[in-house]
Amino acid sequence: MVNIGTMKPNELIKWRESNGYSQARLAKALSVHVVSVSRWENGAREIPSFLKLALSYLELKGDKPETKPNQRKRK
Secondary structure (H helix, E strand, C coil): CCCCCCCCHHHHHHHHHHCCCCHHHHHHHHCCCHHHHHHHHHCCCCCCCCHHHHHHHHHHHCCCCCCCCCCCCCC
């Protein structure tokens, strides 16, 4: 069995921010509740061992959040 190690809260935050995910968007992509993501990031809950694998899959899948177009300025 391959040991992929566990992820630390700061590593999850860094990954999420560098890949353009909000907590809500990441929760939706992982099919978990946003509270779970929040608790993983603040250390209230242990990050599950599958998470590194799931994040790698999201990277390979190219499931990046869509950027919002700039709003037009009102005159």
